[in-house]
Every structure is written in structure tokens, then in C-alpha cells.
Amino acid sequence: MGTLSDAEIIADFAKGARPIYENWQKNTPIANQNAIVNLLRAAVRNTPITSYSYSFRDFANGSGGQLTSEHWRLEINRTYTNQHALPAYLFQWLCGILYHEARHGEQWFCCAQGIHEGDLVLTTPLSGTGTKSQQIAAAMGNMPANVVTDAENTSSYRLKTGAEKTTIAAWFNSVWGTQAGHRNTVYGMGDLFTPGSAGNLAYTSLPEEVDAYAVQAAVEAAVGAEINTVVQIVVAEKTPVATLKTQVVSGPPAVTGPKPVITTGATQGASQLAASFSSAPTLPSADAVKPAVSRNTVASLASLFSK
Numbered sequence: 001m002g003t004l005s006d007a008e009i010i011a012d013f014a015k016g017a018r019p020i021y022e023n024w025q026k027n028t029p030i031a032n033q034n035a036i037v038n039l040l041r042a043a044v045r046n047t048p049i050t051s052y053s054y055s056f057r058d059f060a061n062g063s064g065g066q067l068t069s070e071h072w073r074l075e076i077n078r079t080y081t082n083q084h085a086l087p088a089y090l091f092q093w094l095c096g097i098l099y100h101e102a103r104h105g106e107q108w109f110c111c112a113q114g115i116h117e118g119d120l121v122l123t124t125p126l127s128g129t130g131t132k133s134q135q136i137a138a139a140m141g142n143m144p145a146n147v148v149t150d151a152e153n154t155s156s157y158r159l160k161t162g163a164e165k166t167t168i169a170a171w172f173n174s175v176w177g178t179q180a181g182h183r184n185t186v187y188g189m190g191d192l193f194t195p196g197s198a199g200n201l202a203y204t205s206l207p208e209e210v211d212a213y214a215v216q217a218a219v220e221a222a223v224g225a226e227i228n229t230v231v232q233i234v235v236a237e238k239t240p241v242a243t244l245k246t247q248v249v250s251g252p253p254a255v256t257g258p259k260p261v262i263t264t265g266a267t268q269g270a271s272q273l274a275a276s277f278s279s280a281p282t283l284p285s286a287d288a289v290k291p292a293v294s295r296n297t298v299a300s301l302a303s304l305f306s307k
Helices: 009-024 029-045 088-117 130-139 144-150 164-174 178-187 200-205 207-225 241-246 272-280 295-306
Strands: 053-057 065-069 073-077
Touching: 009 029, 009 088, 009 207, 029 053, 029 073, 029 088, 065 178, 088 130, 088 144, 088 207, 088 272, 130 144, 144 200, 164 178, 164 207, 178 200, 200 207
Parallel strands: 053 073
Antiparallel strands: 065 073
16 A cells, blocks of 8 residues: 555545536535545545544634544634635645645554554553553554554555655654654744744754645645646535525515504594585485476377277
8 A cells, every 4th residue: 555645646636636626616515525525535545544534614723724633533624615716726725735634644653553563662651551552542642542553554564665664763753752842842832834934944844744744745736737727617606595594585665654544434433424424415306307298298108009
């Protein structure tokens, strides 16, 4: 099996990143998050290290993500994955920083293998309680026992060259060995992520960071080469349902002021109705409108029926 620093694994990762970027706006944030997780999982499966769990949350410091090694979990900043149109440079950087954090896990896994193999010795003695993996995990302080148990299979470690084992020893000494005190001092500096600052220079000079940043740079370059040849498909952003629910639907304007007084029909009082009828015009009686018929006319009609 390979390592996350292998050019072939990085190239496959970059190729997988291309359709995610291209279809970013077409997919929901959840779909994009799942795609990123699957991309990272595919890369990790090509190595001996234990698979990570993944979570998405907000980071106040703007970081792309981090490895929480005690839970063996990669945490990813959803501020970026929730963006409808993620710019190419941000997508490229996000891929690189997440790969960077995954590489740290691989470093710690290799160190656990070296301890099992006997090449690396912890300054904290093993307790003698529990399995060897449980004791190593407790002495390392930030590694789950199941991951250290997986590291008992040291076959991949034995295949490493002398130079590779020397690099692993440098990571180990920086975190758990003779240089751990220096590392703690560096992490206590207040300007770790200010480019060009003393703290940033000290931080990026730590052996594990030198390696992780080199891998990150290779990933960003590979992803950039892939996505620079495509255009992100533009899709109009839809208003979230949660937002729609908070919006007030406009209707006809509300009627203000006192209600109008209706003075006709059923709402009239008895006295008003009586006054209305008393003032109505007088109609002629039925007798007054009978047509006048003369005797001559009656006689004429009788003569018609007698014929």
C-alpha cells in the first residue's frame, strides 16, 4: 500500500476533485460535503492507516479544518462547503488543507508503528496495564487505542527505506520525544499563522509541518491543474426553505380608521324605516286606475257574441 504523499494517490485525488468543483453550484451543500468526504476516504483507503470519521462545523478562526486525533476525526469548516459558488482558489486551498490534516494522521500512525516495532521509544513509560496497544495509546496521550491496535500490523513500516524511517523518527521526536518541549513552546507563540512572523516561521519549521505543508502544496498544485481547465457550472442560488418561512407574504392593504356607518337596509332603526315609509309617495287606488267602459261599448261587445 502507498502513502498520502505518493504522486499517484495525489493525482487520483485531484482527478476526483474536478467534477466536485465543476458541479459545485448544481449540488446542495450536503451533497458537496459527502463528495469531499468520499474523495478523502478514497485516498486514505490506499494507505494502511485507520479510516477517519468526519464532521462539519463552523470554525471561528477561518481554518479549513483540523484533525482531532484523540477521536480520529477530520473536522471540516462548513463555512466553505455551505457557499453556493466556491471560488477556484478557495476550493483548491480547502482540498489542500484537508489533505494536510489527513497527512498528520498518517504521521501519527507511522509513529505508532515505529513504537510497536521497537524503533521509537516513548519518554512516558508504559503502564503495564492492559494490552500493549492500550498502553502505547495511553502513553502517546492523543491516539485512540483502536488506531494503535491497527498499527500493530507493522508490515508496511518494515518496507520503508532508512530515509523514510529517519523522517518518521523526526516526527516522533517533535511530538513525543526529545523535541516535544520545543514544540510546546512554539505552540505557545501568539502569531503562528501570521505569514512571515517569528511564530509562523517556527511553526512551519517543525518536522511534521514541513512534511504536511509539502504534501499540501503538491495537492493544491494537482487540484489546480485539474480545475483550471473547467468552468464551474453556474446555477442560480435558490432561497432556502427556512428563509422563505420567515418571509411575510404581502396582501391587500389593511383597512384603517373607524368602520363606516351603514344607514340603509337591515341596519336601519325602526324609527328611520317608519320615517322612510311615511314619506313615500301615495299610489292611486285600484278603482282609480280602472279603464272607463261606456254602455255603448258593452252593447257592442254583446252584439259580437250573439252573431
